Amino acid sequence: MSGLDKSQLIELLEYPRRRILQSMELNYCPHAGFFNHTDMECINCHQGMECTWMNHNDETVAVEKKSVEELKQQLLVAVDFIDSSLTPHHLSRRQCECENCVWLKRVQQVLKV
Numbered sequence: 001m002s003g004l005d006k007s008q009l010i011e012l013l014e015y016p017r018r019r020i021l022q023s024m025e026l027n028y029c030p031h032a033g034f035f036n037h038t039d040m041e042c043i044n045c046h047q048g049m050e051c052t053w054m055n056h057n058d059e060t061v062a063v064e065k066k067s068v069e070e071l072k073q074q075l076l077v078a079v080d081f082i083d084s085s086l087t088p089h090h091l092s093r094r095q096c097e098c099e100n101c102v103w104l105k106r107v108q109q110v111l112k113v
């Protein structure tokens, strides 16, 4: 056991869930955001990463049944996503208070990465 608090990890998934959903262009998705791993359209979709993530972590998935390790992996993917959506302006400001930066700092503290 890594000693990480599962409920804390689950809570941290809430923010990227909202952000990723906002960033997705579901109007263009023939599956309304349900990833179909056998569909070439899904496999080649430019939203593939976001979509796969959502399908693993949205409210309909029993995230509490996942292991701490799995939740950690999903959080790290979300960190990459949020990180890449930030302009260098945020990253250069040590004390940026926007919700992206605040969330990233919280994840770093919890995961100690």
Ligand SMILES: [Zn+2]
Pocket: 090, 091, 096, 097, 098, 099, 100, 101, 102
């Ligand atoms: Zn910021």
